[in-house]
Amino acid sequence: MKLSERTKVIKPSVTLAIAAKAQKLRSQGVDLVNFSAGEPDFDTPEHIKEAAIQALRKGMTKYTDVRGIEPLRAAIAEKYRADYGLSYDKDEILVSCGGKHALYNVFQALLNEGDEVIIPAPYWVSYPDMALLCGAVPKIVATREDNGFRITPEELRAALTPRTRAFVLNSPSNPTGGAYSSQDLEALARVLKTHDCVILSDDIYDKIVYDDFRFHSILAIEPKLRERTVIFNAVSKTYAMTGWRIGYALGPAALIWAAGKIQSQSTSNPTSIAQAAALEAISGPQQNVTEMVREFRRRRDRIVSLLSEIQGVHCFKPHGAFYAFPNFAYYLGRTVNGKKLNSACDLADFFLEEAAVAAVPGEDFGAPHNIRFSYATSLEEVEKGCKRLASALKKLA
Numbered sequence: 059m060k061l062s063e064r065t066k067v068i069k070p071s072v073t074l075a076i077a078a079k080a081q082k083l084r085s086q087g088v089d090l091v092n093f094s095a096g097e098p099d100f101d102t103p104e105h106i107k108e109a110a111i112q113a114l115r116k117g118m119t120k121y122t123d124v125r126g127i128e129p130l131r132a133a134i135a136e137k138y139r140a141d142y143g144l145s146y147d148k149d150e151i152l153v154s155c156g157g158k159h160a161l162y163n164v165f166q167a168l169l170n171e172g173d174e175v176i177i178p179a180p181y182w183v184s185y186p187d188m189a190l191l192c193g194a195v196p197k198i199v200a201t202r203e204d205n206g207f208r209i210t211p212e213e214l215r216a217a218l219t220p221r222t223r224a225f226v227l228n229s230p231s232n233p234t235g236g237a238y239s240s241q242d243l244e245a246l247a248r249v250l251k252t253h254d255c256v257i258l259s260d261d262i263y264d265k266i267v268y269d270d271f272r273f274h275s276i277l278a279i280e281p282k283l284r285e286r287t288v289i290f291n292a293v294s295k296t297y298a299m300t301g302w303r304i305g306y307a308l309g310p311a312a313l314i315w316a317a318g319k320i321q322s323q324s325t326s327n328p329t330s331i332a333q334a335a336a337l338e339a340i341s342g343p344q345q346n347v348t349e350m351v352r353e354f355r356r357r358r359d360r361i362v363s364l365l366s367e368i369q370g371v372h373c374f375k376p377h378g379a380f381y382a383f384p385n386f387a388y389y390l391g392r393t394v395n396g397k398k399l400n401s402a403c404d405l406a407d408f409f410l411e412e413a414a415v416a417a418v419p420g421e422d423f424g425a426p427h428n429i430r431f432s433y434a435t436s437l438e439e440v441e442k443g444c445k446r447l448a449s450a451l452k453k454l455a
């Protein structure tokens with residue numbers, strides 16, 4: 059079968075490959091500790107499920123407005139007003155089938171062949187491939203671990219060219235948990251003000267932050283960027299609703315309209331009853347979020363300290379999201395059972411085989427020395443998994 063050229067420029071998600079290997083070991087009866095999940099382990103809160111059930115009972119089972127039901131778009135506008143002082147009209151909001159779909163639609167609406175998209179690394183796996191699907195060029199800019207995985211204003215300035223069409227900002231970050239303070243954003247905004255490109259701000263972890271870190275929107279800091287910034291968010295991570303597939307974009311009306319046109323010729327509206335659930339999630343009680351974040355914080359503290367105790371492992375302490383992204387450079391190049399561990403991928407395979415621990419190697423995040431450990435799993439599993447890793451790595455020491 060001859061396939062389109064488009065399918066050849068992208069690769070399948072590595073996360074799914076690890077999940078498949080892990081699943082296979084599990085089916086063979088192996089007691090696996092799984093750090094590969096990209097989603098909260100908590101259940102969707104009951105009041106949110108109830109809203110979906112009510113919507114179903116009331117017959118909300120037909121097509122809706124392609125852009126999402128009006129009350130949901132109004133609730134999203136209200137969230138951004140109340141939380142960040144930003145003002146958006148209902149025509150400046152598009153609800154899509156997950157945050158990923160919102161990003162995809164906007165990439166498609168924005169990018170032409172040869173346009174450059176600046177993506178700081180480590181990055182969420184889908185940004186480069188989404189750019190490639192538009193014929194655009196991902197321009198990967200490595201950040202430094204000792205700078206908290208943040209792109210500096212100088213690094214950003216150096217990456218800008220006349221072809222730069224967009225800059226991707228993801229704070230807090232998947233996979234690093236790195237995040238930008240208001241001063242950081244102010245400094246980046248000063249650079250961005252001088253160059254006409256679109257800022258794509260992926261705020262999906264805005265509510266999953268720790269200690270005294272506060273999420274800031276770059277637009278609250280520099281309102282002049284409003285006409286060329288798109289904000290992305292979703293209910294997936296904040297409300298443990300990954301399977302419901304509701305995400306959204308806020309941005310200038312013309313771009314949102316164009317992204318909605320693409321959606322209208324592909325998926326049409328996101329699932330009607332999932333929209334009703336998302337409306338309850340965003341406008342209902344937020345107590346569950348507070349509790350989930352409190353639990354994530356305890357696990358973060360534990361996993362970072364346990365990983366850091368292992369010889370040669372360096373682990374940045376995340377400010378948000380639910381991933382630790384330790385550096386294993388110390389172990390790369392070592393040999394075990396006659397096999398040389400050349401890459402994070404080899405090391406992740408070693409963890410799986412020797413320690414029955416599943417984690418996602420950093421290559422596809424643009425970080426070949428690191429491995430991502432999701433702590434969306436119980437404290438007991440965190441402790442068991444780290445103990446196994448420590449003893450497996452002793453064999454390499």
Ligand SMILES: *Cc1c(COP(=O)(O)O)cnc(C)c1O
Binds near residue numbers: 155
């Ligand atoms: C999970 C995630 C998304 C997409 O989430 P959806 O499940 O599509 O709503 C987008 N960006 C980042 C950084 C993520 O981690």
